[in-house]
Amino acid sequence: MKFTTLLAPLALVGTALADGKAVVAALTKVDETTGKLGDAVTKWKGDIFGTLPIIAESTTLLVQVKKGTKTAEESEALDFDATLAVATATNNLVTSVNTTLSALMDAKPKFDKLLMSPLILVTLGLQKRATTDMSAAIIAKVPAELQELAKGLVAPIDASFEQAIDAFHPF
Numbered sequence: 001m002k003f004t005t006l007l008a009p010l011a012l013v014g015t016a017l018a019d020g021k022a023v024v025a026a027l028t029k030v031d032e033t034t035g036k037l038g039d040a041v042t043k044w045k046g047d048i049f050g051t052l053p054i055i056a057e058s059t060t061l062l063v064q065v066k067k068g069t070k071t072a073e074e075s076e077a078l079d080f081d082a083t084l085a086v087a088t089a090t091n092n093l094v095t096s097v098n099t100t101l102s103a104l105m106d107a108k109p110k111f112d113k114l115l116m117s118p119l120i121l122v123t124l125g126l127q128k129r130a131t132t133d134m135s136a137a138i139i140a141k142v143p144a145e146l147q148e149l150a151k152g153l154v155a156p157i158d159a160s161f162e163q164a165i166d167a168f169h170p171f
């Protein structure tokens with residue numbers, strides 16, 4: 001009896017810790033795929049065949065962002081340490097989203113030539129919404145006193161999407 005009452009709080013801490021790690025792992029995957037997508041865009045010569053890896057990475061990214069949202073939703077509340085780890089992973093993602101979306105904007109003339117820019121615009125809209133959902137799910141698990149800070153931390157991701165969407169918008 002005493003033993004279980006002693007272990008119960010420990011078990012809870014263990015869950016929160018594992019959940020924090022799962023959220024960081026999900027963010028890391030999203031970050032890596034964002035980087036791969038950026039590489040695929042940067043390497044792309046403008047041919048139709050070369051769009052395949054771009055579409056593939058982009059699809060993988062969307063799936064991973066949705067998985068990240070689910071992981072965050074199923075997570076226990078994150079403690080300060082977990083929040084710090086998540087913040088670091090988020091910061092990495094801010095950088096790679098900026099790099100990848102900048103590459104995408106640079107490549108717009110090539111997408112225009114293949115009449116693919118409307119497709120990119122739709123994809124960007126989907127990615128933005130999925131990313132906003134993921135951020136919201138993560139922020140909901142951050143300690144209340146850190147939520148404003150967390151919102152500020154993810155804001156550049158939203159701003160990057162806004163820029164890219166503006167660039168691909170025909171009017």
Ligand SMILES: *[C@@H]1O[C@H](CO)[C@@H](O)[C@H](O)[C@H]1NC(C)=O
Binds near residue numbers: 164
């Ligand atoms: C990337 O970051 C730079 C420097 O902060 C900024 O000037 C630029 O607008 C950003 N680009 C995108 C697509 O987020």
